Amino acid sequence: MNEKTNIPHLATAFIEQFQQKEQIFLQAQATIETWFREAWRDTPAPFYASVDLRNAGYKIAPIDTNLFPAGFNNLDPKFEPLCIQAIQMAVEHLPGNIDKILIIPENHTRNLFYLENIASLQSMLEKAGFKTRIGSLMSLEESQKIELESSRSVLLEPVLRDQNRLRLKDFEPELILLNNDLAAGKPEILENIEQTITPPLALGWSSRLKSDHFNYYQQVAQEFATLIGIDPWLIDPLFRNCGEVDFMKREGVDCLTKNVTALLEMIHAKYDEHQLSDKPFVMVKADSGTYGMGIMPIYETAEIIALNRKQRTRMATTKEGQKVTKVIIQEGVYTHETWGSDAIVAEPVLYLLDHQVVGGFYRVHSARSTSENLNAPGMGFKPLAFADCCILPDPSQGLNAHQNQFYMYGVIARLALLAAAREIASVA
């Protein structure tokens, strides 16, 4: 690892394949940016997003696109000016004149880590020049001030509805900024609101499906791969989905078995085509859900049949006790990046505001392997080096330069963002 620049180490076996792609991306930079500009004109970017990437060297792909990103508190404070500028841009792209913003956070009062994120978000919106308050969907009798470890605090205030407008007692926002993924369903108080709500309600996890997102991503990856002349598989995780699966009653297991088998075969074929010796695996995930729950790696179809009670219970519910019914089976992408001398497995998480990459960090997990989900208790966060991050390709510095590696991260994250933009356009 290079301590100085905070860059994980890509396993040596995969560096050459990574740099081949990097070279293609760098040479096509102007073409890529031209293509993105056109794409954003056709389909405006979401207000914000975070994208989890996996970098296997031979393949780099998004595995999750969060439209209600938490973790702004994990970004290097040096990212702040960039975030603030991008927030101004994001608001400028929304209809109407917006001066006052109401953040609707998750219904957490004890998850102080999450509330640090809300404090960071509020602070940035205020520095961007917007009056910003926090309206809680919990049925609060009165405002609740919560002190945080950072010695900041957040003030959760009861949201009121006045005809078709949301407000606080003494605050009438023009914009409702959702930082609540609505996993528990669309709250009635948010339905048919006159003010702009962003991201739109329909993108909450009560209606959104990961498989829809990856359908859009597949199209985007296909178009992009054609543009720069690569196999789309190098940036796109294969996937299949199953409708009703009840892990407890073992219903729908046929569909699961069939699709896991088919997907493992497809991955095998791609590994053979690209002469890769990694062992293919798939990730079985709740098709709607978040927080890294209900996620399971599968290497052999037989494992599905053999799931024990504990494993089935873990798969059967996700955040806030929602039952997993629909399931997505996604190609597992190894992360061959490791952090530090202990070689802890690391995956990059990129943050976007409007269509700008504004920062990111590495999610690391010392107890997990290269094929496992790192979004789990015990994970840690390592900031990406700022000045190098994601928007500063410099071909003259060669393929070992981190800023060129980060440029590729930034492109892939924006492809996932574009898929999300198309998702939003389809429900708007």
Add this chain to the structure above:
Amino acid sequence: MNEKTNIPHLATAFIEQFQQKEQIFLQAQATIETWFREAWRDTPAPFYASVDLRNAGYKIAPIDTNLFPAGFNNLDPKFEPLCIQAIQMAVEHLPGNIDKILIIPENHTRNLFYLENIASLQSMLEKAGFKTRIGSLMSLEESQKIELESSRSVLLEPVLRDQNRLRLKDFEPELILLNNDLAAGKPEILENIEQTITPPLALGWSSRLKSDHFNYYQQVAQEFATLIGIDPWLIDPLFRNCGEVDFMKREGVDCLTKNVTALLEMIHAKYDEHQLSDKPFVMVKADSGTYGMGIMPIYETAEIIALNRKQRTRMATTKEGQKVTKVIIQEGVYTHETWGSDAIVAEPVLYLLDHQVVGGFYRVHSARSTSENLNAPGMGFKPLAFADCCILPDPSQGLNAHQNQFYMYGVIARLALLAAAREIASVA
């Protein structure tokens, strides 16, 4: 001086008055930003600008707004991501689909310092994803590559005109970005061009007058001062202008004498009103011109009559041998900021792209006093601290925090930018 954060020292006598204003600006931050948002909706910002400020503590004001800014090479490289993002925003605000940009620089081939600026500008435009080339207005037979001290190079290429379009031999730009202030007049080759030219030709120094700019600035300062409830004089330099003045033939000296006298009296009155003990002075400048030439401080009207031949010669011509005819007499604003233990006089210069403050530096000059023009041979440049700069007010940090001081700089620079935007709108 605080070496750690690279902040000049404001003379102690003036700190209290400075912090009074700072307090007002911080408290009004949301109001100020709302006001700016509306202003940019009415009048789009110029593509770029740099603004020279003078900070006397009791008064902080712009004294020059450059619409063809050089000096991008003087910005801290850490500003680059912010610049790149703002460039994307600036281009997005222009009509049409722009992928290729032609920079028209000044006609310098030996001013390597200026060409470093062009190299920095080109590099940022390319990193922002635009194909960018440099078209020289000099009658070049062939392309000329100039190596720079930074081990970069610039390639000056002959500009061709094809009907009403500008091009290079093998490059058809959609945008012509002027970095040439056209002091020598509007070149015919740029007239009636189909492509967007920004800033517009009419803003070149062959047609633009400083007094027009400061007329617009006066209106802007008036509106802004009303908004936050301060005396507009605290942010606005008084001025008067004279039509035809021939320093060599001593023609037009009557007008000059009369206006210098009147202006000194007005400044006296304001100094008395605000109980200031500084000695009033005015700056006599070419009304169209740049590069800090043809600028002279005057404390007593009698000095005008007593100008010796050398002084008159210096006033009589400006850049590229242009004769000074029109003259602006501007209130002199002391700079009470000094740099380092030698207390070198310093003035902030802020850079803007679109309506974003993207960075700046202090111009310092060891051989000049607090009332003199620092834009002169012998000047130096000290970068502003990045993370703190200009867009991150934080009232919780109090009035001594540099980021709050910088926020005020950023607001004043944007007021000057808005004046320039109105100038542009009036000729467009």
